Amino acid sequence: MSVTDALRIRSLMITRRQQPLVSIDRLDVEPGEIATLIGPSGSGKSTVLRWILGEPLTDFDANGELWLGQQRIDEYPIERRRIGLMYQKGDLFPHLSVLQNLMFALPRASRSEQLQRAAHALDAVGLQSKAEAMPAELSGGEQARIALVRSLLAEPRAILLDEPFSALDTQLRQQIRDWTFAQIKARNIAAVLVTHDPADHGDGPLLELGKHND
Secondary structure, rough: OOOOOOEEEEEEEEEEEEEEEEEEEEEEEEOEEEEEOOOOOOOOOHHHHHHHHOOOOOOOOEEEEEEEOOEOOOOOOHHHOOOOOOOOOOOOOOOOHHHHHHOOOOOOOOOHHHHHHHHHHHHHOOOHHOOOOOOOHOOHHHHHHHHHHHHOOOOOEEEEEEEEOOOHHHHHHHHHHHHHHHHHHHOOOEEEEEOOOOOOOOOOEEEEOOOOOO
């Protein structure tokens, strides 16, 4: 992973029906840092993540620059950006086993390589016994860990975290948050976390978004 893969936003303005929703003049997220976007529901936090990821924003107008390393990527389609995403509830495929969920992150590898890398990833996080389990059989913490492992297996250049801890109880939330942040730091990739809870704040920049009608 290149140490130059900082994530940078410049002069981002997102509007809806010509009404301002989000304005970010400058955001710099260095490799291994976790930037945090905090604010109430409707403040545009997840809309910013969708813009970074490259999803179509059919109900919004967005203008700004997005840089990853030395590349400006705001005009790139999703697949060229190589940015991972971890959702609130993990978003695991319910009809696939844990191992199959992880293999899905490796579409260009041969089946034998998929199996080997997925199994190694499970072993690395101490969840090898869950390889054949279905997502519904996992605890909330296990689902969160598997979802992050799946995102990281695809070797993203940066990763987005959309309220990934909100469904967890307080004690487990801190444990999974610390573990998630450690995984990101170990891989030295930039991350942007969206949350409504100040306790989730990472060690990177913190932006508080105001409330708008989302």
